[in-house]
Amino acid sequence: MFFVLSEFMAKLQEQLExxxxxxFPGYKNTLPPIELEIPSEHQHGEFSxxxxxxxxxxxxxxxxxxxxxxxxxxxxxxxxxxxxxxIASVSIKKPGFINFYLTPKVLYGILEQIFTExxxxxxLALGKHTKVQIEFVSANPTGPLSVAHARQAAVGDALANIxxxxxxxxxxxxxxxxxxxxxxxxxxxIKCRAVEVFxxxxxxxxxxxxxxYVKDMAEIFLAENKITTLKELDAIEQHRFxxxxxxYLMEVIRKDLEDFNVHFDEWSYESRIATxxxxxxxxxxxxxxxxxxxxDGALWFKSTDFGDDKDRVVEKSDGTYTYLTPDIxxxxxxxxxxFEKVINIWGPDHHGYIPRLKAAVEALGRDRESLEVLIxxxxxxxxxxRPISMSTRRGEFISLREVMDxxxxxxxxxxxxxxHINVHLDFDLELAKKETSENPVYYIQYAHARVHSxxxxxxxxxxxxxxxxxxxxxxxxxxxxxxxxGSFSDILLLCYKELDPYALASYLQDVATAFHKFYDxxxxxxxxxxxxxxxxxxxxxxxxxxxxxxxxxxxxxxxxKM
RNA sequence: GUCCCUGUAGCUCAGGUGGAUAGAGCAUUUGCCUUCUAAGCAAAGGGUCGCACGUUCGAAUCGUGCCAGGGACACCA
Numbered sequence: 153m154f155f156v157l158s159e160f161m162a163k164l165q166e167q168l169e170x171x172x173x174x175x176f177p178g179y180k181n182t183l184p185p186i187e188l189e190i191p192s193e194h195q196h197g198e199f200s201x202x203x204x205x206x207x208x209x210x211x212x213x214x215x216x217x218x219x220x221x222x223x224x225x226x227x228x229x230x231x232x233x234x235x236x237x238x239i240a241s242v243s244i245k246k247p248g249f250i251n252f253y254l255t256p257k258v259l260y261g262i263l264e265q266i267f268t269e270x271x272x273x274x275x276l277a278l279g280k281h282t283k284v285q286i287e288f289v290s291a292n293p294t295g296p297l298s299v300a301h302a303r304q305a306a307v308g309d310a311l312a313n314i315x316x317x318x319x320x321x322x323x324x325x326x327x328x329x330x331x332x333x334x335x336x337x338x339x340x341x342i343k344c345r346a347v348e349v350f351x352x353x354x355x356x357x358x359x360x361x362x363x364x365y366v367k368d369m370a371e372i373f374l375a376e377n378k379i380t381t382l383k384e385l386d387a388i389e390q391h392r393f394x395x396x397x398x399x400y401l402m403e404v405i406r407k408d409l410e411d412f413n414v415h416f417d418e419w420s421y422e423s424r425i426a427t428x429x430x431x432x433x434x435x436x437x438x439x440x441x442x443x444x445x446x447x448d449g450a451l452w453f454k455s456t457d458f459g460d461d462k463d464r465v466v467e468k469s470d471g472t473y474t475y476l477t478p479d480i481x482x483x484x485x486x487x488x489x490x491f492e493k494v495i496n497i498w499g500p501d502h503h504g505y506i507p508r509l510k511a512a513v514e515a516l517g518r519d520r521e522s523l524e525v526l527i528x529x530x531x532x533x534x535x536x537x538r539p540i541s542m543s544t545r546r547g548e549f550i551s552l553r554e555v556m557d558x559x560x561x562x563x564x565x566x567x568x569x570x571x572h573i574n575v576h577l578d579f580d581l582e583l584a585k586k587e588t589s590e591n592p593v594y595y596i597q598y599a600h601a602r603v604h605s606x607x608x609x610x611x612x613x614x615x616x617x618x619x620x621x622x623x624x625x626x627x628x629x630x631x632x633x634x635x636x637x638g639s640f641s642d643i644l645l646l647c648y649k650e651l652d653p654y655a656l657a658s659y660l661q662d663v664a665t666a667f668h669k670f671y672d673x674x675x676x677x678x679x680x681x682x683x684x685x686x687x688x689x690x691x692x693x694x695x696x697x698x699x700x701x702x703x704x705x706x707x708x709x710x711x712x713k714m
Numbered sequence: 715g716u717c718c719c720u721g722u723a724g725c726u727c728a729g730g731u732g733g734a735u736a737g738a739g740c741a742u743u744u745g746c747c748u749u750c751u752a753a754g755c756a757a758a759g760g761g762u763c764g765c766a767c768g769u770u771c772g773a774a775u776c777g778u779g780c781c782a783g784g785g786a787c788a789c790c791a
Contacts, residue, residue: 187731189731189733191733191734192729192733192734192737193734193735196734200733200734202733205733205771205772206771208771209770209771214771215771245734246734247733247734247771247772248771249733249734292791329791332791333790333791334791359790448789449789450789451789452789461716461717461787464789465788465789466789467789468789469789470789472789474788474789474790474791475790475791500718500719500784500785500786501785501786502786503717503718503719503785503786503787504717504718504786504787505786527718527719529719529720529784529785530784530785570727571727571728572728574718574719574720575719575720575727576719576720576784576785578726580726583726583740591753592739594753595739595753595754597753598751598753598754599754601751601753602750602751602754605750605751606750606751607750608750609750610750612750613750646730649730650730655730658728661738661739665738668754668755669754669755669756671750671751671754671755672746672752672754672755672756673755673756675749675750676750677749677750678749678750692750713751714751714753
């Protein structure tokens, strides 16, 4: 499924269908659709069709016999339509596959395209500039970012990069929940620690924050405000502790993400978006539409009208809002900003929350499919073979900062992307540290570095790469590598369909493997054989371009030396 | 109880829309640097694809039912 070849493949498919229908007019409407696929074994050709297997029943003939009858029809069709030049041969293999073998010439077109497009190779016009927003991390500013956030950050950032690359206009947003009860508790916790500085005793509230960072913050707060006595401290209004806490922690979070190579386009604040006026506005809107009702003194949203399994409270009997209510206002705001597609990345604990938010989106008059919620499973951190329970409040967690410091940004990011987002990740810190050199990211980056090393040698040897007119690359390792490079944008398409950058991480490992094999089997630079060297040097650089493009999309560095 | 995710080699995991002999890495064993980076390559061993039915030319993949592990099901956030 090569990008360059996908058109060719479609053409071939159409050709096959027409020729078979012409040959068997009686089966015009019953013939199964022609499907071409890429066989896993290269001996089976570049494309394979199962049409003889599929239509065996229809024709009441064994697949092998049927394939034998189809073969001359197909060959004639190829001749008539000038595809003969691209297809070297067609053959039948048990149990009835019809396999197509391409001439190398077709594959050389991939190399030419790579050099023409260079850093843009792999791009697609798929997105048609559709405005997409992807909101992720959005951790409450009540502590440093955890490993769960780290994984979400790596995934969200890579996914946004990919979407932008294939033609969407994708904005990355961090939503700061600076309004809720948790923020109040954070302020109270800071005050308690501040009281302790002066030798006083204070009980951190239930569900308060006990991590060591709270104590540090208390000391900074005292220093900033030049508070030297307990009396002065008591005079400080409670909300100032919260405000300080949010400001301080958001700076920490911002710095952590920057260092993790995750850059947001927008930092939006709950306190500015989900204002009382906006919340009342959205409730009025829902009320007018008849989606709200009162029961037991509370105000309920009829989310069951939109597929939720029970209705949800939006305004509690004490007059305050539930968590859902400001969130509806926030999502209304997203659509008001003209985003056509809205993607949220959440942890698995929010799984049950999806139906009610989708219901809200639909109640607001939007297509429920326009909201896409991705659940990224947690990463369990193992230290010395033991899982560490994660609790921000008790202050027991491994932070993003710690992981970055211990295993490095590239390794950490790649580790989080190495698995499908919907599967749980085991992250053994000791193992990750100890086996840093065996981390697949180094395997990929090493391939990239090798390309540059070969280029240095090529300059010394005064060998110039070719950029077109290839004809000497014909070994298995060379052709396999070219084919692999050619499937880059198909992988990006897969990432888009699954909204998961995992496939790209896996693909880059495959490219690196194909490159290392090629490198090992064949001497690239040989002054005695200049023409061959020029073509192999081109293949080397083509691999370098694809590796670099892929690494950049995943937010990884592209070292030229290792 | 209901819903979601997971179950494949000793370990960690790949195996889009059903295909041909089930694939990597780690670990074990063994080869390959007087020539472009050995952070690499090649080879060997290692499998009841959780279990059972079903769908069909053909199932790790799809369906149903079990079994096991994890998670979610608030007028919490």
